[in-house]
Every structure is written in C-alpha cells, then in structure tokens.
Amino acid sequence: MEIAIISGKGGTGKSSISAAFATISEEVVLADCDVDAANLYILFNPEHEEEESFVGGEKAVIDRDLCTNCGLCIPYCNFEAIVFSPEGVVISETACDGCHLCKRVCPHQAIRMVEIDKSRLYAGAFRNGRMVYGRLAPGEENSGKLVNLVREKAQKQSKAFGLKTIIIDGPPGIGCPVISSITGVDQVVIITEPSLSGLHDLERAADVSGSFGIKTRVIINKADLDEAMGDKIETWCKERGLEVVAKIPFDPEVVKSMVNCKSISEWAPDSKTSQILRETWKVLLNGKG
Amino acid sequence: MTDSKPFKIAIASGKGGTGKTLVATNIFHTLTGKGIKTSLVDCDAEAPNAKLFFEGSLEHSFEVTQQVPAINEDLCTYCGKCHEYCHYNAIFILPPARVIKVIEDLCHGCGACTVACKFDAITEKPMPLGEVRRYTLAGNHSLVESRMKTGVYSPVAVIKAGIKEAGNGRMVIMDAPPGTSCPFIQTVDRADYVVLVTEPTPFGLSDLKQSVETLRGMNKSCGVIVNRAGMGNRELYDYLEQARIPLLMEIPFDRNIAHTYAHGGRLEELDPHWETRFLTLFEEIKKHYGNSHHQR
Numbered sequence: 001m002e003i004a005i006i007s008g009k010g011g012t013g014k015s016s017i018s019a020a021f022a023t024i025s026e027e028v029v030l031a032d033c034d035v036d037a038a039n040l041y042i043l044f045n046p047e048h049e050e051e052e053s054f055v056g057g058e059k060a061v062i063d064r065d066l067c068t069n070c071g072l073c074i075p076y077c078n079f080e081a082i083v084f085s086p087e088g089v090v091i092s093e094t095a096c097d098g099c100h101l102c103k104r105v106c107p108h109q110a111i112r113m114v115e116i117d118k119s120r121l122y123a124g125a126f127r128n129g130r131m132v133y134g135r136l137a138p139g140e141e142n143s144g145k146l147v148n149l150v151r152e153k154a155q156k157q158s159k160a161f162g163l164k165t166i167i168i169d170g171p172p173g174i175g176c177p178v179i180s181s182i183t184g185v186d187q188v189v190i191i192t193e194p195s196l197s198g199l200h201d202l203e204r205a206a207d208v209s210g211s212f213g214i215k216t217r218v219i220i221n222k223a224d225l226d227e228a229m230g231d232k233i234e235t236w237c238k239e240r241g242l243e244v245v246a247k248i249p250f251d252p253e254v255v256k257s258m259v260n261c262k263s264i265s266e267w268a269p270d271s272k273t274s275q276i277l278r279e280t281w282k283v284l285l286n287g288k289g
Numbered sequence: 290m291t292d293s294k295p296f297k298i299a300i301a302s303g304k305g306g307t308g309k310t311l312v313a314t315n316i317f318h319t320l321t322g323k324g325i326k327t328s329l330v331d332c333d334a335e336a337p338n339a340k341l342f343f344e345g346s347l348e349h350s351f352e353v354t355q356q357v358p359a360i361n362e363d364l365c366t367y368c369g370k371c372h373e374y375c376h377y378n379a380i381f382i383l384p385p386a387r388v389i390k391v392i393e394d395l396c397h398g399c400g401a402c403t404v405a406c407k408f409d410a411i412t413e414k415p416m417p418l419g420e421v422r423r424y425t426l427a428g429n430h431s432l433v434e435s436r437m438k439t440g441v442y443s444p445v446a447v448i449k450a451g452i453k454e455a456g457n458g459r460m461v462i463m464d465a466p467p468g469t470s471c472p473f474i475q476t477v478d479r480a481d482y483v484v485l486v487t488e489p490t491p492f493g494l495s496d497l498k499q500s501v502e503t504l505r506g507m508n509k510s511c512g513v514i515v516n517r518a519g520m521g522n523r524e525l526y527d528y529l530e531q532a533r534i535p536l537l538m539e540i541p542f543d544r545n546i547a548h549t550y551a552h553g554g555r556l557e558e559l560d561p562h563w564e565t566r567f568l569t570l571f572e573e574i575k576k577h578y579g580n581s582h583h584q585r
Contacts, residue, residue: 010467037303037305039495101399136469175335193306208439259490
C-alpha cells in the first residue's frame with residue numbers, strides 16, 4: 001500500500017507526521033518526495049547504499065569562438081533567455097528552459113546543450129526499514145521527474161525487502177511534483193493547520209487529489225492553536241465529503257524530538273500526540289474509517 | 290526614509306510554513322503606513338494566501354496563457370519532424386496509422402514544433418496557466434496575486450507575469466514560493482535583496498543552507514529572519530555567524546502570534562512595538578541593500 005502525505009501549505013507538520021508514521025509499527029519503505037527540501041534524512045540518517053545521479057534538464061551554452069553575434073537565435077527563444085550584452089549574445093542560465101531550439105536554428109553551430117546532473121537519488125536502510133530520497137540541485141527543474149524516480153525506487157525496495165507499506169512524504173504546493181507524488185497511490189492524507197491559509201491551501205490540495213479520484217483524508221495538525229478555525233475546517237471537510245481522520249494538538253515535544261533526531265513516536269511514545277498518531281495509523285492501514 | 294529609491298525585496302524560505310507571508314504582509318503594512326508607495330506581489334502561485342489578509346477591490350485581472358501547438362491534420366504529412374524537435378515528449382505520433390496528438394500538459398510552449406513543420410500544419414493556440422489579479426488597497430497601494438490553475442505543471446509563467454504587473458517606480462515586496470527550484474529562482478532573480486525566513490530547527494537550518502547556497506550562486510545578497518525563536522536549538526545561530534549572514538530580526542514563538550496570524554491579523558495589533566520593529570527591519574535591509582554591489 002502506498003500512502004502519500006501532502007499539504008498545500010508548507011510547515012503544517014507533514015514531515016514530522018510522516019516520520020512518526022514511519023516509526024510506529026512494522027518496517028516500511030519511506031520515500032521522501034519533497035525533493036526540493038528533503039529533510040527526513042536528518043532524522044533517520046539512512047545508509048547510502050545506492051546513489052544515482054539524475055539529469056534534471058539541459059541548458060544552452062554559447063561557444064564564444066564560433067558565435068558571430070548575429071542574434072538570429074534571439075527571437076526564436078520563447079523564454080526570453082537570450083539577449084545582447086556588452087560581451088555579445090548571452091544565454092541566461094536561469095531563464096533557459098532547455099528546449100534546444102536556439103541550437104537548431106544557429107547557422108554557425110555555436111550553441112550546444114549541457115546536461116545538468118547535479119541532482120541525486122539515494123536509497124538505503126534506516127532504523128525501521130528502507131528509505132529512498134532525492135535531492136534536487138538548487139535551481140533545477142523537473143522535480144516531478146525526480147519524484148517519479150524516487151517512487152519507482154521505493155517500489156523496487158518494497159518488493160526486494162518484502163515491505164508492504166510505502167509512505168510518501170510529498171512536497172508542498174499543488175504543482176507537478178505533488179501530482180507526481182500522488183498519481184496512482186492508494187490514499188492521500190492532507191495535513192492542514194487551523195489558519196486561513198491552511199484552509200485555503202487545503203481546498204486547493206483537495207481539488208488536485210480529488211481530480212485523480214484518490215481516497216483522501218485530512219489531519220488537522222496543531223488543532224488547538226485556533227479551535228474555531230479548526231471547526232471551520234472540519235465543517236468544510238464534511239461538506240466536501242472528506243474524512244478528518246485526526247486532530248492533533250500543538251505539542252512542543254514535536255520540536256524537541258526533531259532537535260534530537262527522533263520522530264515524536266520514538267521520542268515521546270506515551271504522549272497524547274503519539275497515541276493519536278498510532279490510532280490514526282491503524283485507521284489509515286485498514287483503509288476504512 | 291520616504292526619499293529612498295524604490296527597490297524590490299523578496300521574502301523567501303527553503304522550508305514552507307516558516308512565516309514568509311507573515312513577514313511579507315507585516316513589512317508591507319509598515320511601509321504603506323508610512324506613506325511609501327508599495328506593491329505586494331504574492332509569488333507563491335501554487336498556494337497564494339496574501340490576499341486573505343487584506344480588504345481591497347479587484348482593479349484588474351488577466352489570464353496568463355502559454356502557446357501550445359494545434360495540428361491541422363489535412364496539411365500534416367506525418368513526417369515526424371515536430372516530434373523530433375520536441376524535447377518535452379509532448380507530441381505523440383504514429384506515422385503508419387496516421388495518428389498525431391499534442392499532449393498539452395507536457396508542452397512548455399517553446400515553439401520548436403512550429404519551426405520544425407515545413408508544411409504549415411502547426412498553428413499555436415493559447416492554453417490557460419493561471420491568472421494575475423491586481424487589487425487596489427486603501428491609500429493607492431496594490432496587491433498583485435499570481436494564481437496558478439490546478440493541474441498546471443509549473444507556476445513560473447504566472448509568477449513572472451505577476452512581477453511584471455507590479456511594475457517599477459515603487460517599492461515591491463515579493464512573497465516568494467518555498468523551495469530552491471525554478472519558481473524560487475525566477476522570483477528572487479528579480480529582487481534586489483532577499484530576506485530568508487527560517488526557524489531554529491534542524492529542518493529549518495538544512496533548508497536555509499540550501500537557500501543560501503543557491504542565492505550565493507546567483508550573487509544575491511540576503512539576510513535572515515528567525516521565526517518561532519526560542520524553540521529548537523542554537524545551531525542555526527552558529528551557522529549565521531560562521532557564514533556571515535546578517536540576522537535581521539527574531540520573531541518569538543508565541544501562541545498569540547500564531548493565533549493573530551491564523552485570523553489574518555497583524556503583529557502591531559498584538560503589540561504596537563511591532564511597527565517600530567518592522568521599520569527598523571526596513572532600515573536594516575536598506576543598509577544592506579545599499580552595500581550590495583548589484584543595485585539596479
């Protein structure tokens with residue numbers, strides 16, 4: 001079973017909750033798909049048994065010796081990446097989308113494409129199973145593609161090591177990497193928090209997972225920070241037919257556990273938060289509410 | 290301070306939920322309160338939230354689109370040139386079966402297929418990516434919101450359009466998207482100074498380091514605001530000192546602040562001292578910005 005933990009809004013506690021689920025019971029495969037800001041490795045310090053590089057894209061580069069500064073390529077670039085500068089025609093690395101068109105139209109073969117392969121994918125053992133995570137090099141695109149690779153790797157690990165459950169810690173937002181994180185999973189859990197932003201982003205995240213027809217449940221984290229707002233979110237979920245599977249109180253122990261490189265269920269197994277999370281995990285595994 | 294030249298500040302963070310929007314909206318309030326003409330641009334197009342904190346009337350909105358190819362099958366010879374030119378696998382072709390399809394979700398709008406086609410069989414049509422909305426707030430200040438449509442692969446085009454809409458000639462505060470990939474880069478690329486908001490936890494520190502590394506690669510100067518100060522540990526502060534990054538401000542961890550923010554309130558409503566603190570912050574940013582070597 002693949003369970004994806006997502007949140008429209010960042011900082012709702014998605015990773016802390018994923019970490020807790022990953023250390024509650026039997027061994028699991030934990031896939032950190034927040035490749036833009038992978039964090040779970042800090043808590044779990046997994047072995048780097050396997051490492052793969054990932055070509056996230058290509059960038060066009062001008063060969064100064066061949067370029068005649070004719071500027072023919074400039075109007076072809078739909079990303080406004082090519083401009084005249086005092087040094088001649090230049091391509092902005094940030095703006096280039098890697099489409100190859102400038103290279104194709106250059107009459108002097110002065111443009112070539114360079115692969116960007118600084119992103120990495122790691123897999124190895126952690127203290128409660130196997131962990132897979134990707135790290136997108138700064139400024140790189142195609143995080144959706146890296147997410148797909150992380151998930152493929154996680155599925156292979158699941159087969160090879162006989163671990164039935166895959167927990168996916170997804171990225172924030174609703175864009176391509178989120179879609180890649182939830183496509184084809186058995187269920188999605190959206191972590192939200194009781195604030196105006198939390199509700200607004202929950203709505204957008206629920207739209208995305210709803211559009212794929214995936215069973216979606218909601219956890220309201222830090223629920224007691226604003227009970228009225230929490231109630232509002234619950235009402236909204238009810239109207240949308242989304243099950244609120246847990247309300248977790250704000251608990252300073254969660255931060256303490258993180259500082260000590262533990263999940264909350266490892267750090268304070270008898271705390272109320274850990275108890276709620278254990279109950280919730282049972283519900284998630286049973287599939288039904 | 291009103292005589293200073295306007296510039297652009299991006300409020301960013303590697304990790305989501307560290308308080309970017311809280312900082313952005315509070316700086317904006319402080320500046321507008323002093324009569325400085327300012328635009329706030331919500332560049333977090335996947336999860337735009339800044340508007341929730343303001344009353345304002347919609348002045349102007351427009352759709353952001355991308356050109357995608359449309360294939361005229363009467364003219365198409367199924368030669369496959371467009372498929373060869375497309376680096377995003379957005380054109381599916383089966384020549385023997387005379388089947389050709391554009392997968393619009395994969396198209397990046399580069400226009401290569403149109404250039405490739407020698408039979409004029411490809412025209413381009415707009416596909417909606419999202420929307421930019423400009424709101425007028427009290428005192429002739431404005432809020433520009435970039436809002437990506439759900440299911441679109443990248444918010445970058447919508448973000449760029451939003452920043453363009455904010456224009457020049459006034460202070461611009463950009464509420465940046467989280468992370469350090471394309472959406473973040475495209476936002477901070479247009480900023481004169483970047484304020485990174487983080488929290489003193491191992492997650493916060495790890496993401497901060499990655500943001501700093503990225504910004505240094507881009508030659509952008511930045512400073513740090515520590516939110517929820519008091520929780521977590523001291524490692525973050527050691528890093529700031531060692532990397533020589535200015536600590537611009539600390540916002541303590543406080544249930545009241547969390548509560549105020551949850552309801553769209555401003556910190557100065559909680560304690561009037563916050564207004565002075567944000568003014569000092571702005572002066573501090575101006576000082577650092579003035580010292581940076583890439584003024585526009």
